[in-house]
Amino acid sequence: MKKLVLTTLALTLLLLLTAGCGGGKTQEQKPLQKVSVILDWTPNTNHTGVYVAQKLGDYKEQGLDVDIVQPNEGGAAQLVASGQGNFGFSYQEEVTIARTKDIPVKALAAVIQHNTSGFASPVEKGVKSPKDFEGKKYGGWGSPAEDAMLKALMNQDQADFNKVEMLNIGSADFLTSISRDIDFAWIFKGWDGIQSELKGVPLNFIFLRDYNDALDFYTPVLIA
Numbered sequence: 001m002k003k004l005v006l007t008t009l010a011l012t013l014l015l016l017l018t019a020g021c022g023g024g025k026t027q028e029q030k031p032l033q034k035v036s037v038i039l040d041w042t043p044n045t046n047h048t049g050v051y052v053a054q055k056l057g058d059y060k061e062q063g064l065d066v067d068i069v070q071p072n073e074g075g076a077a078q079l080v081a082s083g084q085g086n087f088g089f090s091y092q093e094e095v096t097i098a099r100t101k102d103i104p105v106k107a108l109a110a111v112i113q114h115n116t117s118g119f120a121s122p123v124e125k126g127v128k129s130p131k132d133f134e135g136k137k138y139g140g141w142g143s144p145a146e147d148a149m150l151k152a153l154m155n156q157d158q159a160d161f162n163k164v165e166m167l168n169i170g171s172a173d174f175l176t177s178i179s180r181d182i183d184f185a186w187i188f189k190g191w192d193g194i195q196s197e198l199k200g201v202p203l204n205f206i207f208l209r210d211y212n213d214a215l216d217f218y219t220p221v222l223i224a
Contacts (some may be wrong), residue, residue: 032064035065040091076094134160146186
């Protein structure tokens with residue numbers, strides 16, 4: 001019995017030593033797959049999810065090396081369609097226009113479950129309805145979707161779109177623009193709207209979804 005116990009202990013020790021020696025060898029990991037995601041604008045709260053996932057290492061757990069790219073110029077749809085990125089942030093209006101121009105992109109997922117976009121203006125401007133757009137300066141980014149949306153809302157409110165001065169402010173800061181150049185703009189409540197609250201700038205906000213259920217479309221969206 002004593003010999004059996006000693007033999008068993010010896011075998012156990014040998015197995016432990018063998019396992020210990022083998023423990024220094026790491027299993028060869030597969031290289032991470034490189035993936036690029038192009039933003040639709042400067043980094044903001046609509047993009048929070050991708051930054052959090054990257055910080056927490058969620059992408060690496062899925063075997064991905066994700067590069068988040070802020071474009072210098074051009075929309076995400078054109079860049080993704082031309083192969084300069086695997087995925088991109090976009091908005092439904094851009095996807096619709098891209099499809100009418102045979103730009104090969106499609107929406108894969110919604111970033112936010114409801115449309116939080118709308119037309120915002122400083123409270124002192126007195127813009128509370130599409131009728132109040134008349135005689136005001138609108139600051140946009142030059143998309144035909146802006147003209148179409150403004151016309152549709154103003155027609156519904158028996159207002160004249162031709163009385164709106166359309167200005168292309170590009171990627172200019174919203175708060176800076178409404179303080180000196182424009183009267184109202186199309187923004188996301190969850191981005192510039194929150195920033196305005198933090199800066200103590202009260203806004204009148206006209207949600208698109210309040211005017212028609214069809215305007216509660218998914219935006220922003222992830223495209224490929």
